[in-house]
Amino acid sequence: xxxxxxxxxxxxxxxxxxxxxxxxxxxxxxxxxxxxxxxxxxxxxxxxxxxxxxxxxxxxxxxxxxxxxxxxxxxxxxxxxxxxxxxxxxxxxxxxxxxxxxxxxxxx
Amino acid sequence: xxxxxxxxxxxxxxxxxxxxxxxxxxxxxxxxxxxxxxxxxxxxxxxxxxxxxxxxxxxxxxxxxxxxxxxxxxxxxxxxxxxxxxxxxxxxxxxxxxxxxxxxxxxxxxxxxxxxxxxxxx
Numbered sequence: 001x002x003x004x005x006x007x008x009x010x011x012x013x014x015x016x017x018x019x020x021x022x023x024x025x026x027x028x029x030x031x032x033x034x035x036x037x038x039x040x041x042x043x044x045x046x047x048x049x050x051x052x053x054x055x056x057x058x059x060x061x062x063x064x065x066x067x068x069x070x071x072x073x074x075x076x077x078x079x080x081x082x083x084x085x086x087x088x089x090x091x092x093x094x095x096x097x098x099x100x101x102x103x104x105x106x107x108x
Numbered sequence: 109x110x111x112x113x114x115x116x117x118x119x120x121x122x123x124x125x126x127x128x129x130x131x132x133x134x135x136x137x138x139x140x141x142x143x144x145x146x147x148x149x150x151x152x153x154x155x156x157x158x159x160x161x162x163x164x165x166x167x168x169x170x171x172x173x174x175x176x177x178x179x180x181x182x183x184x185x186x187x188x189x190x191x192x193x194x195x196x197x198x199x200x201x202x203x204x205x206x207x208x209x210x211x212x213x214x215x216x217x218x219x220x221x222x223x224x225x226x227x228x229x230x
Contacts, residue, residue: 001170033216035153037153042203042220043217048216086153088217096167096169097155099152099155100152101152102152
């Protein structure tokens, strides 16, 4: 089955840039999406189609993708950005959806 | 405004069955593909199942295939997940989610419910 691989954790100091990666064999042909989840709340979309930001999402959040790796970048990370971040995509047939294992971002 | 409200969670013994519901409002339910996504306590998100807007197609994650059935009633604006042969590893918060279909041909989840907790334990 298709998998997306993320690092379990990333830690930065406030004001630094955090980068969270997501690797998957289908990413050269499929977009990556990024969800933020705080505590036990429902996930919130922060990046779609590799690099687009939904309305209402801070400009600190940006995304990119190259080859089999997508990257979520949080510029000038703030304490309120502490959360779990999940990449999401589909397999090559588009019938199955996949989440990465999630990355816990710590800002301290 | 779009609302998705899950219900039906609770404590169930291993091997038993449970049906979850997701009541939708604020949009034309019958025109959207819908999903179930789950999250075990302290763990990551896992996609569970998808059903086409008209119910003609559905797909399942490998861990639930053959045990779970996704369905919908467009007249009642409700999504269902029938879970059978439940195992301890099915313990999770279950979210229903609406799929947004982009002009690119791809799609993603744009609205989520608040989730309902299913605990499988003897």
